[in-house]
Amino acid sequence: MPLKINGGVIRFEQVDFHYDPKRQILFGLNFEIPAGRTLAVVGSSGAGKSTLSRLLFRFYDVSGGRILIDGQDIRDVTQASLRAAIGIVPQDTVLFNDTIYYNIAYGRPDASRDEIIQAAKHAHIHTFIESLPDKYDSMVGERGLKLSGGEKQRVAIARAILKNPHILIFDEATSALDSKSEKAIQAELKQISENRTTLVIAHRLSTIVDADQILVLDHGRVVEAGTHRALLEKNGVYAHMWSLQQRESTAQEAESDLARV
Ligand SMILES: Nc1ncnc2c1ncn2[C@@H]1O[C@H](COP(=O)(O)OP(=O)(O)OP(=O)(O)O)[C@@H](O)[C@H]1O
Ligand SMILES: [Mg+2]
Structure with missing residues (x-):
């Protein structure tokens, strides 16, 4: 039967997962994203962050526990209805060997040209597309x-x-952008995630300070959870990551100031 969305509450209950039975990746994860709220997941490379989004989209099934959306186990609903309810901006986007128009329209093939252009504007890519010789008809991808x-x-x-x-999932959605473009797009992402249940996976902590809840994942386990402010006060793993990144960004600013003189 199809997924029935009523607010879009996401629950992970005692979720265990392995790609290969010899190596467990996630260990008894429990968390809930209330309807319309934003949960951010941070943690070191390989901690299992992107795996969460793959499980939610059912590229894989959990090895233990269950994932619920509005009380429905995602294994009990049709894959088409599940995937229709979730929009993912993945860590690595694969483009089709087709026009840039087609590649955007893939989000909703029945969209009008106007809607496609509006979406491109919100994603700050319309001006770039218009600058190409064939504009929206430019071919992209391998060929x-x-x-x-x-x-x-x-x-x-x-x-x-x-x-x-x-439901939205952003997996390092702006990690390849320079910090100025990142700021501009972050504002757009914030706007589109308003009132939508959102899972944000982020490396740069400055992009998730407003999240309703932040989970720190380490080797497949939640080691800390709370708001940005609460986690800073806790002075644990998150606070340490934060101060490291603050120092890095100050160093980078100093470097770019030097480059200018
Ligand atoms: N298809 C796969 N088959 C086997 N192991 C995998 C597969 N995909 C990921 N892994 C392993 O699972 C672990 C978690 O991967 P995941 O992609 O969730 O990490 P991540 O937290 O998103 O890391 P990053 O910050 O680098 O993106 C890693 O150790 C990775 O090697
Ligand atoms: Mg990842």
């Missing part, structure tokens, strides 16, 4: 124009905006 990492991310963001789903 066409090679887009940069940041351009591909913006195509993926445009797709998600066009899809207009109940």
Whole structure:
């Protein structure tokens, strides 16, 4: 039967997962994202963050426990209805060997040209597309124009905006952008995630300070949870990551100041 969305509450209950039985990746994860709220997941590379989004989209099934959306086990609903409810901006966007127009329209194939252009504008890629010789008809992918990492991310963001789903997943959605573009797009992402249940996976902590809840994942286990403020006060893993990143960004600013003189 199809998934019935009523607010879009996401629950992970005692979720265990392994890709290979010899190596467990997630250990008894429990968390809930209330309807319309934003949960951020941070943690070191390989901790299992992207795996969460793959499980939610059912690229894989859990090895133990269950994942519920509005009380329905995602294994009990049709895959088409599940995937229709979720928009993902993945860590690595794969583009089709087709026009950039087609690649954005993939988010919702029945969208009008106007809606596609609006989505591209919100994703800050319209001006770039208009600057191409063939504009929206430019071919991209292996046999066409090679887009940069940041351009591909913006195509993926445009797709998600066009899809207009109940649930959003951003997996390092702006990691390939420079900090100025990142700020501009963050504002858009914040707007589209308003009143939608959102899972954000982020490396740069400055992009998730407003999340309703932050989970720190380490080797497949939640080691800390709370708001940005509560986690800073706790002075644990998150606070340490935060101060490291603050120092890095100050160093980078100093470097770019030097480069200017
Ligand atoms: N298809 C797969 N088959 C086997 N192991 C996998 C597969 N995909 C991921 N893994 C392993 O699962 C672990 C968690 O991967 P995951 O992609 O969830 O990490 P992550 O927290 O998103 O890391 P990053 O911050 O680098 O993106 C890693 O150790 C990875 O090697
Ligand atoms: Mg990842």
